[in-house]
Amino acid sequence: MRFLEYLNRGKVYLDGGMGTLLQGRGLKSGEQPELWNISHPTEIREIHKAYYDAGSNVVCTNTFGANLLKFTEDKLVEIIAAAVENAAAARAESTAPQEKFIALDIGPTGKLLKPLGDLDFEEAVKVFAKTVEIGAALGVDLIMIETMNDSYETKAALLAAKENSTLPVIVSNAYGENGKLMTGADPAAMVAMLEGMGADALGANCSLGPEQLTGVAEELLANASVPVLLKPNAGLPKEVDGKTLFDVTPAEFAECLARLIEKGLRIAGGCCGTTPEYISALYKRTADITPPPCPKKNFTVVSSYTHAVSFGKTPLLIGERINPTGKKRFKQALAEKDMDYILSEGINQQEKGVHILDVNVGLPEINETEMLCAAVCELQAVSDLPLQIDSADPVAMEAAMRRYNGKAMINSVNGKAESMAAVFPLVKKYGGLVTALTLDENGIPATAEGRLEIAKRILQTAEEYGIDKKDIVFDTLAMTVSADNKAATVTLDALKRIREELGCHTVLGVSNVSFGLPNRDAINSIFFTLAMENGLSAAIMNPYSADMEKAYYCFKALKGLDENCGDYINAAAGFATVTTAATSVPKAEDCDGTELQRAVVKGLKDKAAELTKEMLKTTPPLDVVNNDIIPALNKVGSGFEQKTVYLPQLLMSAEAAKAAFEVIKATVTTEGKSASGGTFIIATVRGDIHDIGKNIVKLLLENYGFDVVDMGKDVPPEAIAKKAVELHAPIVGLSALMTTTVPAMEETVALLKEQAPWCKTIVGGAVLTEDYAKKIGADKYAKDAMEAVRYAEKLLKN
Amino acid sequence: MSAVTLTNLKPAEGYCEKEVLRYAGCKEPTEEICELIKVCYEELEDRLTYRLCYRKLSLEISDDHCDFGCFSVRSRDLAKNLKGCKSVIVFAATVGVATDRIIARYNRVSPARALIMQALGAERVEALCDEFCKTLAAEYNTRPRFSPGYGDLPLAVQKELFAALECYRHIGISLNESLLMAPSKSVTAFVGIY
Structure with a gap:
């Protein structure tokens, strides 16, 4: 019987610890256990057989660290071949009656991926690919990726498994005491990413005992639609007389897992410190338990490397500012590859409370694939928000989706056959939540009915690609109301019908509605409110707009989506209109000079920007630079040279000066940069x-x-x-x-x-x-x- | 020789301002700098994940050769530090990757904050080491801790230390090709026991 067929029938028992047993048989500290496949086949076979005899359905090959970073390719082939042979021999020898499978075991490389460490993502994919390629050719039944404590490395391994074999893949992560992976992901984030990429089962192993991992297992069960696995340690290690002992007995271990199987856990085994005795106890205690069926969850989610964001009752905010359309300063930044500017747009929007960042860097004169990839990677180094990859170019889109750490939102697909043929295979392969525009070869239908029909067709095609309804959100296209006074009502009608009749989530780029009208924020914010009332799930919007902010927090408070109006009260503090008579910068004994000079010297960023804006109304930009900013900088600079000013203060002043320059840049927008020396x-x-x-x-x-x-x-x-x-x-x-x-x-x-x-x-x-x-x-x-x-x-x- | 042990040690909450200022290269702070440190700490506090693992090793010294059983190293300064000791505790400590992420973030938008976060991270991981050494000192007679890179102790010994402690598996620290640790706010050290 095939593994997946067996899994779909009910429970699967995995094996237990390997390392601790090898140490008991003489493996020395620092010695590579994978080499024992060749040097000590008898010992390895004995252990595998003992697990089969104890009731394990799946035995993992002794290949945890078998990868190209630790061994040469020739050695790797030799190790994996011996490992699979050892498992096969044990399977043949064991007379236990249950179905028996062999899993190719893949553990972490032991190196951290960029940007935290120095291993490149594609390099990691290659390393795992080689192990998969060798193992898959030897006839194993499945691949088990385990003990991964970084979501990005997990993605690399799963991608390698999927690209180099057709075997079932089960993926297990090592969660710490805080219920998160070492690099920050929680169980919901891992479910989003792994299910999106097509893992056949997922779960947790190692690090802790069954009791401490119960919370993680429950969270996985609450979020996952695929079978969940747990392979805990035999508790926590303790040192007694120079020997490492674990503090959970086989009976306690079995008891704890039995409780979880009753809640829906489908795959169980043991990790460090567990022995065939534990598996035997587990098997005996739980053989008669039938886990309840695992319902499909149908959650619409995106994720980053730390958390998942779900679409539900409360509308979400998607920041639209990382986009060159209509933004001179942003175009300039793109042309100059000024990544810092792009990143600060991301960070500032996050501080404004958005849940997802849209990333669009398409400009005719730049290499979009390169730029989009770089922007996505660099944003993920500075912000933990999920991203919406926004591109009309499927090549750029794929490159960015591949590199993305998590389950991204994808903007966009539409009802044209060509668009669906390009985008859906990417969503199927890398996972993602895709925004679908209700337009097709004939353009944008003028009626709500027409847009609904396109939505239905998109859902149908998606299904043919194996993409669930939950992974599509519809954009019913906000059109300019100044060109057609029915535009907004049609969009809202279509939105309501898709939400109610198709049960799908929706998204709108709200700002389009006001194109060509004065005071656009006023129209946008009311349209936003109407859309939320008609079932809008997420808005692509400008988070810097005070009107939009007000609309959002008022709506939430009034619709009972804001406990104790807490979010409203927090946000309301910032609603007050711009202060005109702000407090002045106090004089200090060490700094006279103009107010702007003092703001720079004291390192007051916001104040320096504000004062510059004020001064530019009456003073030529160059005078502000030469009479205020530069003298202030010189003052701090020479103080630093004379050791009366220290580094943090120098930097704070420099940042204040930079904020002032940024204001000047935005106002002047001259061609080319400064009149500098080169x-x-x-x-x-x-x-x-x-x-x-x-x-x-x-x-x-x-x-x-x-x-x-x-x-x-x-x-x-x-x-x-x-x-x-x-x-x-x-x-x-x-x-x-x-x-x-x-x-x-x-x-x-x-x-x-x-x-x-x-x-x-x-x-x-x-x-x-x-x-x-x-x-x-x-x-x-x-x-x-x-x-x-x-x-x-x-x-x-x- | 014994197995690797993990601890749940944490230093006291808060930070030592004097130490943070020292790491930030600042002798006489202004009011604004102290305020900035406070604000940065508030942001950092919940992201610190203190982890530490250690292992007791045997020790034999001859001249500048220190032999710990599973590996050895030549260093006049370490040999001097460990002189008269019979065994040694090696340990690795870290405040986790989230600190690196926050430093990376501010590195792009605010070097002043990046500098302070960097200093806070260094102060926090050293505080964790101090806490650990205090618990050791309560049990044993110990020498001051000594880290790779101090004096003539080569950074290359990190490789052996990492293998002996299985740092990645236990507490998530990895070593890159330049022998730098990731997360960057991590410390490894030898503590002699006499």
Whole structure:
């Protein structure tokens, strides 16, 4: 019988611990257990057989760490072949009557993925792919991915399993005492991602005993539609006379799992510290229990690497600001690849309370695939909100979906055959919640009836691809009311009917409705309210709009969706219209000068921006820069050089100055950037991932008007040299924090001398000294950010 | 030699302002800086996940060669620190990945906050180490802790330390190719017992 067929009939028993038993048979600490498949086949077979004899349906091969990061490919083939053979021999020898299967066991690589660690996502996929490829060819019955404590690595492993075999895959994560994975995901987030990608079962193993994992198991059961598995440790390890013992007995272990099987747990086994005795106790205690059926949940959810967001009664907010349409400043940022600007839009919207961020970086002149991928990855390094990947290009869409850590929202598919054929296979493969626009080859129907018909057709086609109704939200398209005075009512009618007749969730980009009208926020916010009343599940909107904010929180409070009106009260504090007579910046004994100067010196970001806005009404921008901002910066800068001002204060002032510059930039929107002396390339060298120092230098250089091209951290010498040649950059700044990465700095300096001989190199970082800098051939050593600024000024402004 | 043990130790809540300022490179703080530290800590507090694992190892020293049974290292400074000890506790401690995420976030939008978060993370993980060393000192006669990278103790010893403690499996710290730890606010150290 096939594994899935057996699983669908009822319960499955897994095996128990392997490592602890091997240690008992003489495996030394530090010795790789996978090598025992070859050197000690008898011992391995004995353990596998004991589990089959105890009642296990599934035995996992001894291949937990069998991957390309630990072994050469030849060795890997040898190990996995021996491991599968050992399991097969045990299966043949065991006379126990139950159905018996062999799972190819896959554990974590032991390395953290980027951006937290240094293993690239695609690299991880390749590592797992090799193990899958070898194992699948040897005739195992299923793949078991287990003990994963990072959602991103779990995704890499599952993707590799799906791309390189047709075997059933069950996925198990290691949850900590806080009920989350080490990198932050909770059970609901894991269910969203794993079910989206087509895991055949999912669950938890290792780290804790059955009692402590009960909460996690219950949460999984409450969210999952596929069978749930639990493979806990035999409690917590204790040391007695130099030996590790576990504190849960086989009977207690079986009792605890029995309670969970009664609640719907379908797959059970043991992890560290458990032995065939535990499995035998489990089997005997639970053989007669029939778990209740696992109902399909039909939850409409998206997730990030920490949490899931579900569509339900309370409408959700999707921030629309990461989108160049109609935004000059954003287009400029995209053209300049100014990722910091894009990221700050994400962070600011999150602070405004949105639940999901829309990400659209499509501009004709840029490489959208590259940019969308970069934006999604970088946003996921700074924000834990789920993202809506928004692109008209299926290639860009796929690249971003593949890299996304979680279950993304996808914007969008529509009723055109071509659109569905391009988007649905991606949703099926990577998982996702897809926004479907109610338009087709004939355009947007003028009636609600017409839009409903398209929605039905989309659902039908989705079903053919194996995509559930719950994974589609409909956008009934808000049209400009100034062009057609029935536009809004048709949209709202269609919305209501889709919500009520099809039972699907809905989404609208509300701002379109007011196009061409004055005071757009007024119309938008009332339309938003009407839409929510007609069953809108989520709005793509501008979270900076006070009118929209008011509409949202008032609606929630009035509809009984806001306990004690708590959210309303919190938000209402910010409703007050812009303060005109704000408190002035107090004089300080160490700083006279104008108010803006004092705001910069004291590092008051918001105040500096506000004052600049005020001053620009009467003063030319260049005067504000030269008479206020620069003198204030100089004051702090020279204080820093004289050691009367310290680094945190220097940075706070620099940020205040940057906020003031941002106001000037937005007001002036001149062509090109500043009247600066040229381009300054800056990077942290290969192998080094410390970038705080580099970012400080960058911030100050920007303050002083330099165009800074920031290449990031861990940058190879070739890339830096190439960029210097491409931009004919007069100066390159390199940072290294560790002695181990100074050679990479030396290599970079040498390559620059060879390929860009005109270019000056300036180096800095904790381990460098004047002498060291000279030794590696750099033109200048800067002990801090101010010194780098002074040198650049001397060099470029003459 | 014994197995790896996990603890549930946590340092006292709050932070030592003087230490945070030291890590941030600030001798005389302004009011605004102290306020910024306070605000940053409030944001960081719930994201700290303190984890620590340790293991007792045997010790034999000859000249600058320190042998711990499952691995050994040459270091004059460590040998001096451990002189007269019969065994050693090796440990690894971390405040978790969420701190790195918050540092990464502010690195992009506010270097001042990034600097303070960095300093707070360093202060917190050291506070965890202090707490652990205090519990050790209550049970044994201990030497001050000594970490890879101090004096002439090579960073390369991290590889052996990580294998001996199985850091990734136990508390989620991994080592990259430059021998840096991720999460970055992590510490490993030797504590001599005499």
